[in-house]
Amino acid sequence: MAKPVHLLKLCVGADSVEDLVEWYRTRPSAGERRHVTRMWPRRAADLMAGGSLYWVIKGVILCRQRILRLDEARGADGILRCGIVMDPEVIRTEAAARRPFQGWRYLEPADAPRDLPAGRVTDSALPQEMALALAEIGLR
Template sequence: MAKIISNDPIHLIKLAVGVDDVGHLHALQSSRLFDFDGALATCAWTRRKPTRDGGLLNGGSIYWIIKGRIQARQAFLGFEMEDTDEGPYCRLVLDPALMLVAAMPHRAFQGWRYLDPAKAPPDLRFFDPDLAAEDDEMPADLAAQLRDAGLI
């Protein structure tokens, strides 16, 4: 039986280890900015390169779990393998723009997993670090708790 390869968009989901909130993720990634084929990019690291990279590069994103909830996503720009003293690593090349998503609870796990686009939380707005402290919207954790309780 032939293997079916699809280039439909697919996503990854990954735990943002040690990250307190979306502003913290933004600050960490801002320190990793670099030029990737003429575009500004940032990155995250993982041990293994996703095998379904065609779908990831065709409109796919990485969704970040922060404090037990999916809270943000970033579009994929590419992948680069690098050899280190600890062995090979895959650099996930990401668009530096963070899209806030409707916070959704998710259990922790190691590494990354594929995320079915039908199960991805909806986008809210792009994260703006200049407005984050002045944001008068409901905190993401409170909104998620109310959503989980069926109140919003």
């Protein structure tokens, strides 16, 4: 039986969750959001058992998107890749610092930051910039 697991991925080029949402808004995709990655996850069945893609923005996990399915995607170079199809909804999470890495990493549910209540953009009464700075140095 599949045990749920998540993916952790750097959100390159975005400085904030708003940047990610705006990037999606300016690229119509018939409601689907797809991220293509070079490697196919070995734990695909676990991802499909309720996994999400957690986005690391500027060294901090700030949001996630539920993974709907994994599609084969062949690049212009003919190489087969993995298309991670995600729910269009971007769900904000508690801030959790992460060191830089390449590709993606698995994230166990017990290690995943909690979702923020709907409508909240941060998990702190501190200004967002200060909360992010504290998270980046591991104090939040």
